[in-house]
Amino acid sequence: MGVLIFLGENVFEKEFARESIFIDRDAISPHYLPEKLPFREKQIEEISKLLGVALHGKRPDNLFVYGPTGVGKTATVKHVMQQLQDFAKEKNSKIISTYINCRNHNSKYRAMIKCVNDFYPNNYFVGYSASFVHDKVLDFVRGNEGTLVVVLDEIDKVKDLDDLVYALTRANDELQKGAISIIGISNNLMFKERLDPRTKSSLCEQELVFAPYNASELKAILEQRIAIAFKPNSVENSAINIAAAFAAKESGDARTAVMLLQRAGELAEKNGLQKITDEEVKKAKSKVEEEVILNMVSALPEQEQLVLYAISALTLRKKGIRKITGSADEGALYSGDVYEEYATLAKHFKAEAVTARWYREYINELEMYGLILTTASGAGIRGNTTLIKLGFDAEKIKQVLEKELMQGS
């Protein structure tokens, strides 16, 4: 076995010497919590006004915060909580807050035990009964004789939310000293309407809505992050504009905008560039889109993957099938042909094919995801069928699915 020895230069020498355009990579990651939150002054004021009463020993109203993803809900609430904690510490006010992400703590019990573990960092509580945990929370508030603010992020993920809210609000009746307030955060606008009326009225004593950012706000947010994350003048102005415009058009979501620039930065660095230009942002954009598709496709159930695979295979093959030479539907496929292809493919992959009826449900679902486009067959085609077109590049989807289906079996 031959051994290669590099004389003189360590392999890391080059990497070390390499100039990075980053100063602080974290600042351009979606998890970064900036010190200042632009365009959220109003919301910050609202929340602090609400919580301010706690400084005078009163219980703040519960608050329900909602708005789509990436509009700064979590960041704003966390920011205010931090400020409140700092201030309370300074003034010797007894205010404790705890932040719970309900995606990870998605039941009453799990949320409560998260509280307990936060309050008693030296103990680790596992395997205790629900009532013990409940009492422990109350004991803590009693012992503290102050206000406890429980932040429940992604509150719609809690399975038995009615019970949790009830337990926390009910606690206020049992406590002679101290109080508990809830701040619920959700990006699901419909979720509130599905709540039990009693839960709804106690949780939504106060409400706060976060609207999406517009392009110029996104631009300002990006500039703020860029100033920390990158070396001066490493990002071209037009590149920022593109990223902001794209994110604004999609959803007004700062997370998307930030991610776009993060990717663009990584791309520039990989290619040894000193500046991020439009080009990098555009490339990053298509990369992000690709990842989104990839994630969607791999999250699909196997049968739906097969259907999608059949569609991409047929789109590429275009032989032995009925052709559509219409205007807009040029290159679209007949639903029936896709089903046949799917059925043979299923046999090939040792899986059992579902009935045509259920296959139609799959088609509808794939359309809902935006992975395929369908139109009803109109004039020029015999019968009443659906014409199917792939929403994305056939070759790419086929490749992804081939990998996916191979490892699946």
Add this chain to the structure above:
DNA sequence: CCTCCACAGGAAGCGCAGGAGT
């Protein structure tokens, strides 16, 4: 005009997994 084609999509029911109730 009627018939047939090529499906769409509703209704009922079936087998199963997993949670609630006892």
Add this chain to the structure above:
DNA sequence: ACTCCTGCGCTTCCTGTGGAGG
């Protein structure tokens, strides 16, 4: 530990629909 119930994914069966073809 046991049954009971419920929701889910799916099949079977069926009726409906819009245009082509004779």
